[in-house]
Amino acid sequence: MEKKTILKDLLIRVNPYYKGHSTISKFGTLVCLVFCLLLSYLGQSQTYTKAQLLEAYLKPNLHPNFYILAAHRGYWKDVGIPENSKKAYDKAGLYNYDMVEIDIMKSSDGIVFCFHDWILDRLTNGEGIVKKDYNTTLVTYEAIKNFTLKDRYENVVDGEHIPTLEEILTLLRDKYPNILISLDKVNTCFQEAYNVAKKVNVLDRVFIKGTYNSGTPFIKTPNDLKNQFTSQEAKDWAVGHYTPILFSNNIPTDFKSDLDLWISSGVASFEIVYKTDSDPLLQPRTDLGNINTVEYVKSKNKRAGMFVEWPDNCNGTWNSPQSVYKIPDFPNDRRNDWDWVLPKGTNYIIADRVEKLMDLLQAIGKRTY
Known part of the structure; x- marks a missing residue:
């Protein structure tokens, strides 16, 4: 057929x-x-209030036909709008997206700023190394703050510099009081990111992500997460605003126990990375009651998130550790095939082309609050 x-x-x-x-x-x-x-x-x-979006995100069983959409690095497909820029998050706000995702890192002098790459070359008019590995940033913010950002077509965009997290959160607080905020690549700046969100008074709608079983640091349990923070108030806040990212490699033998501990501790959601039909996270597991990880998470009233990868430009998708573009490896990586992704059960989607995905979900009845 x-x-x-x-x-x-x-x-x-x-x-x-x-x-x-x-x-x-x-x-x-x-x-x-x-x-x-x-x-x-x-x-x-359609505009939803912050309270409505928080309820839909945190209590998906109440809104089974409302998929949460997060704008990955903001809205940056158009000429003159760099990713992770003030323009990108301003445009995402104008589109009334549910959530924006922001890549962050901490400079060597302790400033949390918004940037994706480990080098300056692709995204700015500068050159040089920003990070040498997942946890080590080599530059001060003072040294990079005046570089001008480029859009996806490699145009230098006058007036757009590398923003601090405080700048972006202030923009979202002042202009878009409803949109939810997800911080990615937090790695070594959990407490500092919390401090900025608290200062700007947006803690109630800020969420953070970290890796469960890949990359560094591994954050396997809620206690591992709390240990990333120094203040008790941040530790108390953290789990309810956290999204563990689950990868197919290095799945531990006590996987179910970890999932249950996160769920019982009140974790916000999960992001689940799978690429093909044979992916272990899509296979039924006896310890999960003969259902797969996506189904299990959803059965516990938690969102099952997925990043539907889209090429950054005609060269492909940027690989930060290797500082090269990669062409999507279809069919060994089907994350940018929406016809394949959606039937797998994800109900929280991080995407570079949210406006197109919103069209599709609206048409198939998955944007009904």
């Missing part, structure tokens, strides 16, 4: 006469597409 895409399934449901051949079916398809675009426009212009 011919494999149907999600969109084709949608067309068949809305227009039963759709066969892809006759004039009538083509007209019906056109009507359906216009209808879907209208739905997506209405969904995109």
Whole structure:
């Protein structure tokens, strides 16, 4: 049988006469597409309050047909909008996205700033190394703050410098009081990021991510997370605002015990990284009751997040440790195949093209609050 895409399934449901051949079916398809675009426009212009988004994110069972969408590095597909910039997060706010994800790192003089790469070359008009590994930043913020950012087309964008986390959080606080905020690549600056969010008064809608079983540091349990902080108030805040990232490699023998401990401790959500049908995290496990990790997490009223990777530009996706572009390795990595990802059960999606994904989810009924 011919494999149907999600969109084709949608067309068949809305227009039963759709066969892809006759004039009538083509007209019906056109009507359906216009209808879907209208739905997506209405969904995109819908504004949800912070309280509504927090409830949907933290209590997914109450909103099973409302998938949370996070703008990865903001909105940066257009000319003149660099990733992780004030313009990128301003544009994401204008689109009424549910959440924005911000890459952060701490400079050698203790300033938390927003930047993805380990070198300056791809994203700025400067050159040189920013980080030598996951945990070691080599530069002061003073040394890099005046470099000008580039957009994805390699245009230098006047007026856009490498922003501090405080600048971006202040922008979101002042202009977009509802949007949720996810901090990624926190690594060595958990306490410092908390301090900035507290200073800007956005702690209630800030969430942080860390790796469970890959990269450094491993944060295997809630106590491991709390040990990343120095103040007791930050330790008390942390677990309820945390997203462990689960990878397929190095799955420990006490995996279920760890999952249950995170869940019972009130973790916010999980991000689950899988790339193919044979991925271990997509396989039923006897210790999980013969369901897979995605299904198990959702059965416990937690979001199962997924980053649907999209090429940064025509060169592919940037690999920071190797400082090279990589071409998506299809079919060995299917994360940018939305027809494949969505049926796997993810209900919290981090994406570079949120505006397109929002159109699709609205059309298939997965943006219904």
